[in-house]
Amino acid sequence: MSADDVLPAAAAGPADPPALTPVTVVIVDDNPVIRMGLRSLVESSDRIRVVGEAGDGEEAERVVREKVPDVVLLDVRMPRRDGVQVASTVRAWTKVIMLTYSDAPEVVRAAVDAGASGYLVHGTFQSHELERSILAVADGSFLLSPVAAQALRSTWATPAAPVAPVRPDVGLSERQREVMELIAAGRSNSEIAATCYLSEKTVKNHVNHIFARLGVRTRAEAVSLWLGGT
Numbered sequence: 607m608s609a610d611d612v613l614p615a616a617a618a619g620p621a622d623p624p625a626l627t628p629v630t631v632v633i634v635d636d637n638p639v640i641r642m643g644l645r646s647l648v649e650s651s652d653r654i655r656v657v658g659e660a661g662d663g664e665e666a667e668r669v670v671r672e673k674v675p676d677v678v679l680l681d682v683r684m685p686r687r688d689g690v691q692v693a694s695t696v697r698a699w700t701k702v703i704m705l706t707y708s709d710a711p712e713v714v715r716a717a718v719d720a721g722a723s724g725y726l727v728h729g730t731f732q733s734h735e736l737e738r739s740i741l742a743v744a745d746g747s748f749l750l751s752p753v754a755a756q757a758l759r760s761t762w763a764t765p766a767a768p769v770a771p772v773r774p775d776v777g778l779s780e781r782q783r784e785v786m787e788l789i790a791a792g793r794s795n796s797e798i799a800a801t802c803y804l805s806e807k808t809v810k811n812h813v814n815h816i817f818a819r820l821g822v823r824t825r826a827e828a829v830s831l832w833l834g835g836t
Contacts (some may be wrong), residue, residue: 628655629744632673632700634666634692635681644679644705644736651737663687670696676744680722682706682713685776686821686831690716697721701743711757714750718758723747725754776819785812790829 631654635641641659648654658673660666662685670678678700682689690713693702703724704717714725723743726736730753739749750758778786781802788798795813799806822828 626653628653629677629741630655630657630673630675631740632656632658632660632666632670632675632678634660634669634678634684634689635705636661636684637681640681647733647736648679648740654737654740661685663689663692666692667695670700674699677701677703677740679703679705679740682708682717690720693717693722694720703739703743709753709757714754714757724749725758726751727753778816778819782812782816782819785809786816786828786832789813789816789825790832 631648633641633644633648633656635644638661641661645656645659648656657675658669660669664686666678666680666684667687678696680689680693680696680702682704683706684692689704689706693704696702697720701724702722703726704714704722705726705728706713707728708714709727709730717725724739724747726739730751731739742749784802785798788801793801795806795809798804799809802809804812817823817828820828820831822831
């Protein structure tokens, strides 16, 4: 074989383009069925990879800090810390898309003010639009679903009012919520008993149940969580 019979390297054709690095996502919602549905939708894309999940606000912060995803899909109303509070913290490590059923103008405004890069309302977008939204936000875009955009527009005419903290929704009864509000006001068990016309033993039982539901051990921890602290 002569040198003329050897094909130049270029004749082999252009090299294949490098594979795109997938966008990593953490899914946060206190409803495991919703998390499972979102994971199924997200993982149907070959450009997105789910790297973690969380079911409450405190777990969300821990998982995001550990995984440092490109984007976090974040519910608003959750136990332990609500999504707006979480967004204000995790925005330092990731891009945030609020993905929730709430289209209340004050909630949309609070989420955007907290650093969310997107706000989607369940039931107002198609499944393929979720992939497009995640990729756009990961690339630096800011987006709102039409319902969220209209809600935000309605707040522009007046200054944003402080949004009351979302109390942890952990299955407390109406009486237990009343007791917890009195604990947060600094009332002792005896004072709560007198206010609610209960025995101190009954108040103590309520307090123990509340602490178990909130996942705390002291009054200070319960009050901090109830009032929206860390």
